[in-house]
Amino acid sequence: MSGESEVIHGDCLTELRGLKDRFALVYLDPPFFTNTTQRAVTRDGRNEYSYEDSWPSMESYLEYMKARLEAVLNVVTENASIVYHCDRRTSHHARLLLETLLGVDSFRSEIVWTYKRWSNSKKGLMPAHQTLFWFTVGDDYIFNQRFEGYSPTTNVDQLLQMRTRDSRNKSVYAYGDNGSVIPNGAKKGVPVSDVWDIPYLNPKAKERVGYPTQKPVALLSRVVEMFSNPEDYVLDPFCGSGTTLVATQLHGRTGVGIDLNQDAVALCRSRLQNPVITQSKVLEVGRESYRRSDDAWESYLIGLDVTPVHRNSSIDAVLENGHHGLPVLFRVQRPGESISALSISMAEAVEKKQAAAGFIVRNRNQRAAQGRLFNEVLCDRVYVVDSVGCQVHAALAALN
Numbered sequence: 336m337s338g339e340s341e342v343i344h345g346d347c348l349t350e351l352r353g354l355k356d357r358f359a360l361v362y363l364d365p366p367f368f369t370n371t372t373q374r375a376v377t378r379d380g381r382n383e384y385s386y387e388d389s390w391p392s393m394e395s396y397l398e399y400m401k402a403r404l405e406a407v408l409n410v411v412t413e414n415a416s417i418v419y420h421c422d423r424r425t426s427h428h429a430r431l432l433l434e435t436l437l438g439v440d441s442f443r444s445e446i447v448w449t450y451k452r453w454s455n456s457k458k459g460l461m462p463a464h465q466t467l468f469w470f471t472v473g474d475d476y477i478f479n480q481r482f483e484g485y486s487p488t489t490n491v492d493q494l495l496q497m498r499t500r501d502s503r504n505k506s507v508y509a510y511g512d513n514g515s516v517i518p519n520g521a522k523k524g525v526p527v528s529d530v531w532d533i534p535y536l537n538p539k540a541k542e543r544v545g546y547p548t549q550k551p552v553a554l555l556s557r558v559v560e561m562f563s564n565p566e567d568y569v570l571d572p573f574c575g576s577g578t579t580l581v582a583t584q585l586h587g588r589t590g591v592g593i594d595l596n597q598d599a600v601a602l603c604r605s606r607l608q609n610p611v612i613t614q615s616k617v618l619e620v621g622r623e624s625y626r627r628s629d630d631a632w633e634s635y636l637i638g639l640d641v642t643p644v645h646r647n648s649s650i651d652a653v654l655e656n657g658h659h660g661l662p663v664l665f666r667v668q669r670p671g672e673s674i675s676a677l678s679i680s681m682a683e684a685v686e687k688k689q690a691a692a693g694f695i696v697r698n699r700n701q702r703a704a705q706g707r708l709f710n711e712v713l714c715d716r717v718y719v720v721d722s723v724g725c726q727v728h729a730a731l732a733a734l735n
């Protein structure tokens with residue numbers, strides 16, 4: 336079990352001196368050098384929050400950050416990760432500063448957090464990303480690999496077929512002695528890269544608490560999960576509304592947050608009493624928008640862990656873990672499609688992909704017009720199963 340989160344009011348420079356804990360992960364989201372007062376109002380319009388982000392010069396800003404980063408380095412474990420969040424205004428300076436304090440070899444990644452924006456009032460390219468520098472103190476750092484879904488343009492062979500190297504060391508699909516494909520067993524997805532496509536909080540997002548420059552829990556969840564382990568101590572010395580602490584609470588870590596702003600500390604404490612997270616459904620919607628328009632098929636496979644297959648007319652999805660290392664294919668019958676035609680194309684797909692089995696889900700709407708039966712299936716590894724709707728329809732018909 337994780338310990339209770341702690342929120343401290345004060346300048347992190349001085350407050351860090353009093354901390355006894357050693358942190359495996361420090362996430363810093365300081366003011367970005369916008370040279371304005373950052374303001375926002377709560378969704379009900381009742382409260383306004385603000386913090387100061389005005390500086391006499393870039394030098395004074397960097398001095399301020401340097402002193403606080405040095406203080407952070409006194410409270411970390413020997414293999415800690417430091418994740419420093421900034422944007423185009425200071426990213427070039429921030430990386431140099433971190434390299435000066437930690438050493439060039441401590442640099443691990445420049446993570447680009449990208450999100451969709453729809454309007455740009457200024458002349459020029461619309462900024463649509465921020466930067467998170469990931470540095471580590473030692474070499475034995477924590478890194479928990481995470482996987483994302485396949486891109487809609489991934490073709491089915493990439494999902495199912497083993498790869499090998501040819502004589503020129505080029506990656507190619509592997510084939511057996513008789514020219515048959517070799518299945519590659521279960522696949523987890525694509526390892527997360529250094530470009531993170533995570534939606535910014537929209538004005539109506541449930542988790543929005545009205546704090547200026549509040550970050551999404553989905554972003555902090557990924558940071559916390561990838562760079563720390565359960566029960567680790569995680570520090571956010573510029574915690575604002577406490578997004579990091581919500582994420583640490585969610586993932587069983589112990590969070591400590593510090594903020595100069597008394598209102599932020601109060602907000603953060605109340606947020607931890609009742610954490611609200613906007614479901615990352617939007618992430619899915621982003622991906623979904625590339626899919627075929629007839630995606631109603633997915634509802635027929637509810638209850639199965641499947642990976643959707645795109646751009647393949649014979650297969651809608653594959654079973655995530657396959658069956659004894661072999662792929663299992665699915666295709667849902669669409670309006671106007673005949674089971675026998677689907678059986679033929681599924682039989683070919685099963686053969687070609689060396690699949691353990693192919694399932695066609697018969698849609699109840701088709702049953703009467705179809706009139707074809709299960710035993711007309713053409714290949715012994717192709718099965719026709721009735722959808723729930725189809726079964727209910729048949730049961731009701733039998734009642735008459």
Ligand SMILES: C[S@@+](CC[C@H](N)C(=O)[O-])C[C@H]1O[C@@H](n2cnc3c(N)ncnc32)[C@H](O)[C@@H]1O
Nearest residue numbers: 346347364386549550573575576578594595596
């Ligand atoms: C970019 S905001 C953090 C937003 C936060 N990540 C969130 O999701 O709500 C930066 C915060 O740093 C705080 N801050 C600025 N200087 C500070 C300092 N020396 N010590 C602690 N907090 C500081 C500001 O009050 C502000 O809340």
